[in-house]
Amino acid sequence: MAGQPDTFELFTDLTEALASACSVVCAAVIVKGECSPSHLVGDEDAAKLLLTLESVQATLEDGIPRTEMPPFNAPLAAAAFIAVEPLSVPYQKAPAPVIAFAGDHLADRDRAVALLHSLTAETGNELMRLRQSPFLAAALAEIECGVTIADPSLEDTPLIYVNAAFERMTGYPKADLLGRNCRFLQGNLTDQPGLRIIRNALSRGMDCTTVVTNYRSNGEPFENRVKLRTLRSNDGALSYIIGIQLDVTREHAALDSLARQKHRYESLIETQSGYIWLMSAEGELMEVPEKWLELAGLPSSGGQPDLAAIRDALPPDAAQAFKEGWVEALRNTTPFQVIYQLPARSDSPRWFLDRVTPVLDDENGLLEWIAASQDITDLKTAEKEVERAAYEDRLTGLLSPEGFAQHLDERLREGDLHPASPVVVVDIKALREINNTQGYDVGDEVLREVARRLRTEIGEHGLIARTGGDEFTVLAPLDCQRTRRRLRECMAAVFDVPFQIRGFAFHVDASFGYARIRSSAGDARKLMTDAALAMHQSQHNPSATWTQYTKALEHQTRETVNLTTKLRRALETDQLELHYQPQVDLVSGGIVSAEALLRWNHPQVGFIAPDQFIPLAEQSQLIGPIGDWVLRQACRDLRAWRDGGLPVTPVSINLSLIEFQLGSIPDKIRHALAEFDLPPGMLTLEITESVFEQHSQALRQDLETLSAMGVRLSLDDFGTGYSSLGHLNDYFFDEIKIDKSFIFQLDEGPYSQAIVKAVAVIAAALGADVVAEGLELVSQVATVRQLGCTKGQGYHFSRPVTESCWRQLLIDQNAFA
Incomplete structure (x- = not known):
């Protein structure tokens, strides 16, 4: 922060945050030499009593944190512990104050201490932003992307929802996941860099994306890219932690391979290349590769290179990158590189990496510049394939969950969708039985046929994704031709006609859940999550094929998860x-x-x-x-x-x-x-x-x-x-x-x-x-x-x-x- 923080607001934030995050009898900021606390919350008599404790006075003297049991026959007797922590306040010139607090539950102590140090290290503006951060929406219900919801208001922040993809990813059934903290998946790897990122982000109330190593139920490790988003209620309290979890083990291996390939190309550029450029010490072109000019659609230089024509042949962003690179290179005699496509306006261009390097004499004096143009199109194609795999379902050719969310967010930003347009999650019933009795090849054919029928019914203005093993998510825009009733009819039509696959004829039923766009506050992932929640209600209610997401449904689900957690504990205790x-x-x-x-x-x-x-x-x-x-x-x-x-x-x-x-x-x-x-x-x-x-x-x-x-x-x-x-x-x-x-x-x-x-x-x-x-x-x-x-x-x-x-x-x- 540019200016000095306001310690009055800082101390107010600390005591209020402590009272909000933990169950405390009282908390007080105490300054050496003062006869009363400068800030206090909770029981006033108990807070004043903190001032008289020897541990408080000792910490004011030596700055060492202390913890003690509360005294008997006093306003503090009902507390489980008393903690005293020194406050290291930025720009503080006076003796460091301490914050003393009495808690109801000993298990809250470490969390409270961590919160104090985290908030103290922040500046005033950051604290204000933390306190005023809006209610955040988050991402759920993905194909091949695990989705989890954890409730920090419950003890040990247990999982209250996991989707089928997360079950498949971890190998654990919901019965072994719900009601538990995610940390058990990390086994003994409790000090991974990714976990430190997560802990730091959650302690600050911030979102984060990182990669951690988890273990499946069979002990097999896998790389999990975790995207965490925190949701807050209107009063600023943390209410949910949403996790989008993707098994990126193969992608990491592919990216490692791509990185090695890139380094190989760079090594080749340093040793030899098909296209070599020469420039004077001042950066003026002296020699241009004829093959490069041919690829760019330019005539042979025939002598003096046409610098203006060469610049025009490059994409504008590449031309600007070369210009900026040359300014820095000429100033400091340093190499630089630029990646660009050629021809600039082609539908299927070639990609090049140009590396410009100074040529020095024995006394490190600049003689000239040499540039090598390397064709890196095997590399760019591979990168595009990795990107395509992330946004497209390989089996059906539909969007993946990430792709669906990205496209839906774009449509929501454009604001051209009817507010009553639904996002529908469709679950195919008995797909497991089809796989078991007819074989997985038949089950895959069913999924491809459902995808084909959905494309026909929804049309080009909608979005369709496969978001789970037997789940599809659909954006079905409403307009004057397609009413809500007509939408239901066309979605049901997907399953009205029997499926004829490899000599087998059978009917396939489905459960539907949907959420309307106006309920999402413009967030694609919340829409997908809410629709999936409604679909799960249809799954467990045979009389309701279609279920709409409502706040009451969310509350009911939370109550069900809470009772499930209590039932698990009942079995354990x-x-x-x-x-x-x-x-x-x-x-x-x-x-x-x-x-x-x-x-x-x-x-x-x-x-x-x-x-x-x-x-x-x-x-x-x-x-x-x-x-x-x-x-x-x-x-x-x-x-x-x-x-x-x-x-x-x-x-x-x-x-x-x-x-x-x-x-x-x-x-x-x-x-x-x-x-x-x-x-x-x-x-x-x-x-x-x-x-x-x-x-x-x-x-x-x-x-x-x-x-x-x-x-x-x-x-x-x-x-x-x-x-x-x-x-x-x-x-x-x-x-x-x-x-x-x-x-x-x-x-x-x-x-x-x-x-x-x-x-x-x-x-x-x-x-x-x-x-x-x-x-x-x-x-x-x-x-x-x-x-x-x-x-x-x-x-x-x-x-x-x-x-x-x-x-x-x-x-x-x-x-x-």
């Missing part, structure tokens, strides 16, 4: 519990088995209902590790009951369709039984009939393997939508559980009673037990027993109880007789 509900023999009243039911006991909000977090676990793929926990905890409890000499009954656990899709269910069951030394008959697996929605040979093989192991299989919620008698014929079940909806309607008419009776007859024919769920009334118990049910479960007997209560029920086996 033993907040999950198993409660047990008995199954009772309807004749004897004795307990014959128990169903293990998952409960989440959050330390702040208490029990969270399963219907709130189980669907979330399935969407985020946390259901896999949660299912593993349930299996091992149920086996652990069974082992403990047996070791305690209790009359143990079998325990049933629930398996979801997603757990079967993740694979290895029989292996997991086998390992758990072996670990806790349990016989297979002590474990029952309850499988809802929704698994038959994905009826497959793999599912059948898994169930047959489990049955052969001796594990009991129970068909849960029978009659609710997917079941058929054919499934009962295809798969063996030891038990069929009648859905409670039929039990609730037993007194309303004969239909439900007929269903219960039919299931009991079918179960008997198959050699399976039949269980009536949801029994609450004595009359219901009597009715289902008359209809042939052998077992019952419901609140009439017992609600799900904790493990300790279940032990007591095991002791009194005939509690329900």
Whole structure:
């Protein structure tokens, strides 16, 4: 800064920034010899008390930072720590003041100290710019570009969104990425130059672009070009950190090769060249290569070179570069070089590198100048290919995410787009299944055909990019001919006609999400991000093919990510519990088995209902590790009951369709039984009939393997939508559980009673037990027993109880007789 900074504003900035960034009880700037703080925030009595601390006075004397625990029975007693830091203020002539602050959380200390030193080193104008920086928009949702969003308002700045490309790039599924800080991808490489750039930029609230080395899930390193943008709310608080992440391992190798090639050309120029120029010591042309004149479209010099004609043959920027280079060279007797194209106005020019070098005598006196013109067109073409690869999708020929964002930003700056024009993200459903069943070649043909159809429907005034493995992003300008309704029709038309590829004919469905231009504040990457967010909502809502981005949708997504993060921590910090509900023999009243039911006991909000977090676990793929926990905890409890000499009954656990899709269910069951030394008959697996929605040979093989192991299989919620008698014929079940909806309607008419009776007859024919769920009334118990049910479960007997209560029920086996 040109002038001296205003220390009053500086101290104000420091205390306010500290209070905003960290949870502090109080903070105060203290100057040696003064009886009260010059600036303070937070609890005034606590701040004044800081002045009396020995550590504060000691730091004022020796300038050494200190940290101490707060005193008891004082306004500072509620704090977790007290830190004292000297302030090195530019142009400060008086003794250096200190800033002392008391924080609520010890984990905030290092971050607060780093913030203080960063802000102190800045000048007044830079601080003002930091404080007043506008709400920044940022980039998301890219093809082959990973996109991440981190929330600094949450503990440890976790990821709250990653796109599919980032999953592919790192090899980690979303379940292993969301809720974690990106630093785990760096392994032990925690002191890379790129990371220092990132830390410095984020500490200053600035954007940055750099390259860091990350590791994929399989341990393979890759070079990641990270482009970070910070978003701030209206009050200036940092609200999001957006990351555009691109695997540039191959590009770096290519650029290294290009750099080596360039150095080779430069070496060739120094040793020999086809085109040699000679100039006098004063820079006047003496000899011009005839071949060069021919390429430039100029006549032979025939003697004195025509300097004006040569200048006119060059592109204007090259002519200016030569002029400026000669001025500096003649002044300091130094070489220079210029790159230009020839002919200047050709559609396919040749590229040249001219290096002008002084010729010196033995006493370093200037004799003349020599220039070598080297054709570097293999080099320029390669550079253009690298640039093209960055902005074009190789498979479809469409724009890449970077190319789409660049073109869209240009269109937004021109201001000729209707404000209601949408950016649409299209996701092809079941592309993975097409690849797995028909082969990746067929899947690639599908992508190319979708690209062709999109070009036809959108036309030359739109923009189309492939922004993910199965995602396309489209700018579809609205005008008087293309209304919103017409746009939806033409986009849907892309998928209305069956795809005929290599002898296969099949329909392809898609999910659509869109954001209107007026919602983006003129930022292409925010539009792409918002549209992708809306598309993900369509993916998880079968009834909504099209979803529009709204602020409410963004808030809902943030809440979902926040709950997902809490659920991950619940799994890591033993907040999950198993409660047990008995199954009772309807004749004897004795307990014959128990169903293990998952409960989440959050330390702040208490029990969270399963219907709130189980669907979330399935969407985020946390259901896999949660299912593993349930299996091992149920086996652990069974082992403990047996070791305690209790009359143990079998325990049933629930398996979801997603757990079967993740694979290895029989292996997991086998390992758990072996670990806790349990016989297979002590474990029952309850499988809802929704698994038959994905009826497959793999599912059948898994169930047959489990049955052969001796594990009991129970068909849960029978009659609710997917079941058929054919499934009962295809798969063996030891038990069929009648859905409670039929039990609730037993007194309303004969239909439900007929269903219960039919299931009991079918179960008997198959050699399976039949269980009536949801029994609450004595009359219901009597009715289902008359209809042939052998077992019952419901609140009439017992609600799900904790493990300790279940032990007591095991002791009194005939509690329900």
